[in-house]
Amino acid sequence: MPDPKSLSTPVIVADHIRKNFGGVSAVDGVSLSVAAGEIHAVVGENGAGKSTLMRILAGVIAADEGEVRVNGVALSGGPRAALAAGVALVHQELSLIPDMSVAENIVLGSTPTSAGFVKRREMLATARSALEEIGVEVDLDEPISRLSVSLRQFVEIARAVARKPKVLILDEPTATLTPAETKDLLDMLERLAKNGMAIIYISHRIPEVFQLCTAVTVLRDGKLIHTVPIPDTSPSAVIEAMVGRELANELAADHAARTVGDVVLSAKGIRAPKVNGVDLEVRAGQIIGLGGLVGAGRTELIRAIIGADPRTAGEVSMTANGRTRTINNYQVAVRSGIGYVPEERRTDGLALSMSVIDNVVLPNRSALATAGVLRNARILDYVGRLADEVGLRPPRIQQDAGQFSGGNQQKVVIAKWLGRRPALIVLDEPTRGVDVGAKAEIHRLVRGLADDGAGVLFVSSDLPELLDLADIIHVVRDGQIVGTLPRAEADERAVMSLASGQKAVND
Amino acid sequence: MSNVRTTERTTAVGRARTVLARRTEGRAVALLVVVAIVAAVFEPVVFSSFPVVLGRLALIGLVALGLTALILLGELDLSVASTLALSGVVMASVPNLGLGIIAALITGIVVGLINAFFVVVVGINSFIATLGMLFALRGAAFVISAEKPVPLENIDAGIAFGSSLLGPLTPRVLLFFVIFAVLQILLSRTRIGREFYAVGGNRQAAIDVGIPVRRRLVLGFVISGVVAATAGIINTLELTAADPTAGSTVLLASFAAAIIGGVVLTGGRGTIVGTLLGALALSILQVVLTLSGVQVDIQDIFIGSILLVAIISDPSSLRTAWVRLRAAITRSRTRDTARGLTGNAADQ
């Protein structure tokens, strides 16, 4: 049991932290302090600056302004120094070595040696005690590559715990866990806190926060909204604080009724890794939005539907121009009239070192060629017209795609498909990292496509965007559709409640 | 206390199966078994001619051992054959045998350092950097040797080196096993060696936990260079002369041994034991084929085919191919059902 004094004096203090990425403020003057034995939640929408703040606390990136103090001593000198000072971060993306054993991964970076040789017994003892501390049994000699994703997550936590940290930071640790595993994890964190560890817990899942934590800090758009003790707040108040926009401004866009046509895309019983049985339909002229938390399986779902990744079960058919085709692989999907704007614009959407012209020509190469020979005049005309249509700025189509801003890069990705007049366009986070002006233009383009009779299926973690664009919102959690909201019934709180599983808890 | 645990196998058989499933040397063992059966049926004399097999093993496998350490880091060294030739020529050009050997080893170290410089400091892909060195070092060997084999001053030492030392073991075979043991201990028992797996398996994670990645890379290139130089020294001693064209088949044999042994080219996966088994399988195969009177050319066909099968039977390659195959099967099946449906409709 921690003595009352240590509960009152904070172990870690973040003092007016500020961090900009290329002119965009990611964390804006946020302060935070956590005492020993406290489990402190940090919540916020995607992009609220939680992960950046945690990386600063753990010394992975340096703050532009402000400082982090551990037991009153200012932190400097990168992740090693932070670790030495007692701050351990469990990353969101796993950082284990696939072909090293569990024990080796737990001690990695501080492997016990004598004369250069690994002291195996000591290594095993350290690893075993770390695993015992978190209450997990794993064969210490098992290579990581043979463990399940959730066990890897526990090994990652064991690695942090093995450093005997004063402060343990966990970034979305339950994203990949089953409910039973989640319960184990939460029990474990409670135990660690009882033994005097200060824990900072980042999660999208509001019920977990209320079950586990002692206080919650809400971030929005990089700013601190407030820090309140858990007994003084409620789940809906927290969601309100997370979302907290003035809705009136966002509803300006026109919602002219569109005529909805026949079914374009029909997906039944879709299963794939992280997708657990989904039925979905998209009609011509209809905009379907997929809401949910990061890691809920939305990207996996759409990629499985269009055949970009293999599915383990399910049937998908596309009907365009009076022809119905079964979609079994991605090439067929493209030829049946599907356009796909992937989430990872810079790696999957564009060839950054090629010109805008070349990027747009790629999916349209056959139409722009005679007998396999590309026609330059036709290409210039075609790409120029599309650049105008999407509002590319500057409209220098000979320039490399990589030299454009994020918003204009995204316009290029959309332009790739626009010229084909797709029967269905699938977009994954279409406006992530895009400035406000470009965002409005992208929304205009998506509506325009639907107005022209295309079906639209999109994933967005940006709630106002989801509510603004979609005619129907499906909320996805744990690879399943947990709720469907027509525009009339949808608001931010309804989506967030479904997405974070709060509904289920209340039921 | 907790219900999070691995599916623990408690029976002895299950336990053994788990241990086996963790190993990466499966393909090498499979090939070894096949080769051993073939040998037992056609040329059982192989099993009583250890010196021949071991000599062949040391010939094929030595350079592969050093290369394995480097591949585990996720890098390649195409210059090993040239390093072998150059260090031999350097050695033979020095009149004193002892100094010559030292000079040859220094050559190996320097080559490793130059390769590492281009990869680690300049930031060139190791494939291209060592490709440049492949030309440059071979050229240097030609220049130093004036394009002819350089005879060793101390021929007696060479003849002594070629003869047996301990039972059937020649110094070459002994050296091979010494280097095998050193690298095996390095890569399985020491911290530095284990960190090779981290650098090759997840380089960003290795950097994050503070492993000196650059120093590990330099060490890897130096190991590869020194082992190749050692092979050059041995060749020179055995032939009592250094040929600037030496080692032309070394590159293929080394890669073949490592890949058959389960070493993955992208790094982080594989073992020195695997490379040894791969080299052993290849050497027994060669000896069997030679004893059966199969021409060298046909032996090459065998070995090339085995390498081709080995590389496309890599687990990730098989998975890719399997996904495509399954997609093709389901496609034809749905087409069949579609046809069936239209058929029914026509019947009605």
Next chain:
Amino acid sequence: MAKPTFTESIGVVAPTSTELSTGARVIKFVADRGIIAFTVILIVYAAIFVNGFASLPNISDVFYRAAPIGIVALGMTFVVISANYLDLSVVAQVATSAVIFIGVSNQAGLAPAILLALLVAVIYGVVNGVAVGFFHANAVIVTLATTFVGLGVLRWLSGGSIFFGPNGGVIQSLGQAKVGPIPLSAIVLIVMAVILGFVLQKTTFGFSIRSYGSNKAATRLAGVRTGQLVVGAFLITSISAMVAGFVLAAFSNTAVSSMAEGYDFQALAAIIIGGTSVFGGKGSVYRTLLGVVFVSVLTNILVLVGLTFGAQQVAIGVLIVVAVSIDAIARKLVKN
């Protein structure tokens, strides 16, 4: 409307990133365009200062030597641009083609020889391409394996013997043929460069190859059948190697299984020195042609000034590393 129209902007080709320092821009220029300048400087230098370079026999000798390796390099450019490193098996392919060209035509005539060579080339291209494109195996190892198999088959069937074309036969006269002062083999090289340059630059196939080399994921997600694409790249290399085998055999009127040793890395050297990036995507057939000219002229000069074979190899090795270092440094500077 303030929005600039497309026609207003079409003239602007130069990138806007003017923040690069002068030094960085010089290095980037050298990395992008240096080979042209270097080739011109080298030729002018040789013409003025190197005795015997600017003579007609010497220049036609340069062409004779450049043609077969150059043709291989032109084809292999497709594999390099598709970000698959290189095709080592050209060593076996060129030799096989040459042996078939002379050996089979001695027995059965020219047409069956050419058909058989073509069949062999297709087999090579398909085997290499399927292993790399469909099984996603490393191209270096795959082509290393097919080299071994191919050379083994060739030596086995040919018995390792040297084949001679009949004196005064068709093949010999083709090998000696000239159009004006230019040897026929040089014309074949130029024609191949024009055809392959057209394919890579102007056709949807070539376009997809370049795109695939730049970004495999984005190319696949644009609906391109990437497996077939890789097979195509290897097929073009194989066909080029076949033509190179014909040229090589005709030039010497002999063929032997070891005649193309070193063609793999020499062709790659010409490609890299020409400025085609080994990371794929960036490069062209014309660059490779320049690289071939540069390496051939340089080698010729080194021979003329009396340097040995070994020294030439050192020069080529150093050249590769320097060319790629400039590229790597330019990338770093641009990134910063």
